[in-house]
Amino acid sequence: METTAQIINALAGRLLDHGFGDDSLDLLVIAHAARDLGVNDILVQLMIDDQQPEVARMRAFARVSSAISSRLDAGGPEITPRSRELAAAL
Known part of the structure; x- marks a missing residue:
């Protein structure tokens, strides 16, 4: 399972190369993490x-x-898509 930081890094590269295309799922994952x-x-x-x-x-x-990076560096929890599912189930 990719961490939020890994998703951001991968998406940043794709955005530089191709702009906003079919990356809506990764953008939504980042958006949810950002809101959290x-x-x-x-x-x-x-x-x-x-x-x-x-x-x-x-x-x-x-x-x-x-x-997101600043908050994670400050000791915030790493948020993965799986941890969001688990939190919602609790």
């Missing part, structure tokens, strides 16, 4: 909104990714 970690919801919404300009979405992705 208390990242600004306006940035998260902008990042996943395919009606927004790509440059705005890229900047939002960078800000959200940076915020």
